[in-house]
Amino acid sequence: MQLPNLDLSQIRVLIADQQGSVRTWLRTQLALIGIQQASMAANATDLLRQCRNGSFDVVLCDHHLDNQKDGVELLEDLRYQSLLPLSSVFLIVTGERTYKRVISAVEFAPDDYLIKPFSANDLSHRVMAALMKKKILKDVFAKLAEHDYAGVVAACDKVISGKGHHTLDAQRIKAEALLTLDRIDEAAEIYTSVSTQRAVPWARMGYAMVLQKRGQLDEAADEAAKLNLECPEYLSVYDFLARTHEQRGDLAAAMDYLERADALSPANLERLRHLGKLASETGDRERAASAMRKVVDRTQKSARTKIDDHLTLLKNLVGESTRKEADERLKAMRQAHAETADGLIASDVAEARLRRDEGQLEAASAAIDRALSVHAATPQIAASISVDLAEVCIESGRNEDALKVAERIEGDPEKLDASLRRRLGRIKPAAPPADAAPPMAMPPPGTEADPEATARLLQALAAALDALDSAWDADRATACRELLIDAFSAAPREREVIQAHIRYDRIAVRNGGDRHKPTTRKAIVSDTS
Template structure:
């Protein structure tokens, strides 16, 4: 964790370098985030005294989102306590999750909070620094200059990552390691993560072992544990993660990792326990609360699931991180608990907050149909399901036009409602499509399995999932075999058909890579390039960090560069 305000610049004692950095500071564009106008004005005056004049202010999280979408800020200074009970940590989470600020932006949190929970939360989400009130303009300048210098040293790494040129980013890491020993561990951390993204697990493992030879670093141990998990050494990965928790119990991402290992081992209760421990220490992390709810629901611990999903909704109020699924998850659990009225209240809140959203409208129909079915009113429930099925096509069309995915959980809930109201054919059609498109997503497959169990069809569910798995392999093999036989055009045609029919992550990646491989040999085709880019974007929405997606993105960058085409990711 960074040290409090007032420490020296350490390696930045050279007066000439300090002068250059101070001059650089005057040219930076700054965004001050504070709900109190006088506080923003005070900090603006302090920055003005340092020669910083391009200063903007925002009094709410919504205003921050609006401003960062329209401007590129070099520095964001955010108070910890924001509007509507939200905080600077949540804001940072949202900005990073949505890729709204570049890696080069300095994000600093200002706080008077000294409690253990808040400090842990800040460390977990890794702002560049934090300032404890009160502080002087000299202390502010020193901390900003130090952060700017670090960003300057690492800037080439950031630039290559943002261009999608990960091999070049690794080369930039190597240059920092050789030329800037003070920041070698920052560069090694990036290098390990980049190698892991590229699927070069063995090389990533070597980087983390190199770090651990020189220092005790929780992030390096966790990088090593991730590499072990990826080559299915689950017991070793579990032991290493447990070791990290003993040595650094505040390194909260370890809990998430350990939970994922327990899930892979089939130990769902242990996974829930680990996630709950982390959520208790850092209750502000929305993503983790959502995971707690998911695992608790699968464990039939409905009270814990209700509590976690309720926190997600409360914490994400007014945030772009809030989704229809959050409301649907809570509504579903409440119905299972027999609290139909509470479920209806959640649905009413969703309709108010997401007015005009067709997915929310569909979710409301599905939720109410399940409520009616639970109350013993099957005919009324059936009418709503009929309406929901007719709306589903509109939802899919709208989602595609807006470049966002249809809620797969909502689709499963619709299938559940179909089974509950005597529409097994409609339900099976939906289940087949969701299973095919998400066969690698253990949470969604678990949700499908639960619905089959709830509706008295466990064997049918198992048979459906096995059949879908076989069909996916057969469909994929046709295109792959054509490519191996040297028929690249035929392979592209077959793989595009597969991706259009079943847009799961693997098929989308295969189709994109096949097109880029063909263009690499035959020349750039704007029409094919547009199709490939669409496949790549849809794969990224499913899992941007998947090594398969990263590999396709790298091929896109390489081929586009060959033909002088500007890349956009």
């Protein structure tokens, strides 16, 4: 494959470093290789402003840019706000040689990082290599930006067919796109092929994701756990294991993996949010408050701030030891989010909890009344805020108000995150549909099932699975398992029965339930005889 030509005279670079002498030296070195268009930024605010106002092909950012944000946090913000396209190069310049700092930089996928001190030759080589990679994968990144995953696959195929530089990168991106498109077998073929040729963690991680997509959750967790033991520095596996354990209902193990990853790389906001939510859900207030303090403090006055982060933090700042902090944070929360209905409701929910904790029940009730009034008058409220409002109603013995709030939560419950689905399920248990078929009576063991009765049974099983899929409920899950036992008793080799079993397992795993082993009535009779 012939390498593309680079017109360096058209390359635009932003150099971000608080020291003017360093900025000048970097600009001089870039000019020596033909890059003439170089802008300067002395702090994080300036860097973000310039990226909003113009596009850059390369950003050279010092890790310790200022006291507000380091290079890793800036990269996270740039990606989140879509201020730096995938086609642009982001290089972190750092004097940190410690394991944790290097891991942090790698996790947020800068194109490279330069360890100080480095030579002009090192700078030239790294910049040129990163630009060349972007040029080769230009069409791939363009399709990714459009979320055109079929186009991503086609663009990757062109790079792979050239059998030149960055073929492995194209294979990785293609496999991820195939998983997004649910073309699971094709993705599995890539991951398996790469794993047999090279010891790359992403291929093994990808195969674990394939197993998860197939509903083989135990096998996926085992594969990821092996990778974690062999490559403890590979951070994606910690988040994957946290998600799989959460799906299996083991929230303690999920939190353990999140904390282990945070100890290696404390810069990941989404991981801290995940940890804070799980800790709050399980009643581990100290752990939840610790995680959410970091999230709230790091996102203040930025585009990444979320009102429910404040709400989760305040929910866990109850008790005498944190009362002063809670009052101060509630005041700041009201000031920062007073212009939105979500902010008003969240602030009143937080105040209701704090006042009730202080024994001021009338003040708590008044805060709930204010929140309910705004909720009723506002057409659309974030699901997370509504769930918290419903929960504080239940905590205060106002169950009817809680149900009214829960009934207004719009949209597909499956689009909520797992924690919100579980919490909503506790507030608003799903009732069986009025037209649900009653459990089917099966013939005694040893007698042949009637084909028409089997057909009716399969219809009832399909309807029960549809209901369970739309709203998970323990009673519905039990009824589905009973129908599955009947189905395996009547027609153990029928394709529809096997597919129904696979579907049940996927629904159960997604909602933190246990998978169901194929069982027949005949087997139960023989075991107890």
